[in-house]
Amino acid sequence: MSAQILDGKATAAAIKSELAVRVEALKARGVTPGLGTLLVGDDPGSRWYVNGKHRDCAQVGIASIQRELPDTATQEEIEAVVRELNDNPDCTGYIVQLPLPKGIDTNRVLELMDPAKDADGLHPVSLGRLVLGIEGPLPCTPYGIIQLLRHHGVTINGAHVVVVGRGITVGRSIPLLLTRKSENATVTQCHTGTRDLAAQLKQADIVVAAAGVPHIIKPEDVKPGAAVLDVGVSRDEHGKIVGDVHPGVAEVAAWISPNPGGVGPMTRAQLLVNVVEAAERAAG
């Protein structure tokens, strides 16, 4: 048996063509959504991601506002750009590419962002709204994963989901989404303090592997017929992506997300959704 593919590339393309229509409608009302990015330093990986986000914007008609600072930038210089983006009417949503250089207080930078322009869905106000059930931008990777499952008809309602990892961008926030009435899953969160990860995984109808540990999910730990989402992006010595999911899992699972080509493109598509929805909210 070989698992069916949760095709992030194709699903993201479908979301993008739907978004292009909404962007046209906004433009007809005199509003052009604009995504801002702030990149600090010249890490080639970060630059590559940021460029990809602007390519995505061009595809759906969203304007791009690119800001860059050298890795020697001070806290004050970074905060000045954040204030400029907050005040810039062409920028309807933006992200501060993470990680920021050592010595920078990242939380102070993120808290300074206008929550109405939070494209990542990770601003403290956005996460608070998510907990309280108030409408707002949703964290991109978690919501991208849910869209990927829905698009392929994988049942979330009533499913037992095992999340591996507790990082802010995925592990910490995806249980908040999955346990909403609209998703209605039962969630177990595993992390480095979990005593018997294999025993937990065996119970899972859906596994979200977001530990950042290469091949931590092994075929013998996965329940036959499960859906497995590979969020990990470690790199081998040749710079090739190594996911959290061992390739042998494809012989046991019913559904698997490829990596690359799975969760990554969905994260980028959801960023665009957040920008368009922020512009729609601002337009009233």
Ligand SMILES: Nc1nc(=O)c2c([nH]1)NC[C@@H]1CN(c3ccc(C(=O)N[C@@H](CCC(=O)O)C(=O)O)cc3)C=[N+]21
């Ligand atoms: N403020 C902020 N927001 C982020 O969302 C954010 C960030 N900082 N810092 C870095 C991480 C990483 N991240 C990725 C998004 C898409 C792919 C992606 O689309 N990957 C492709 C290609 C991968 C490749 O070949 O390199 C794929 O999976 O198919 C990867 C990684 C967003 N991040």
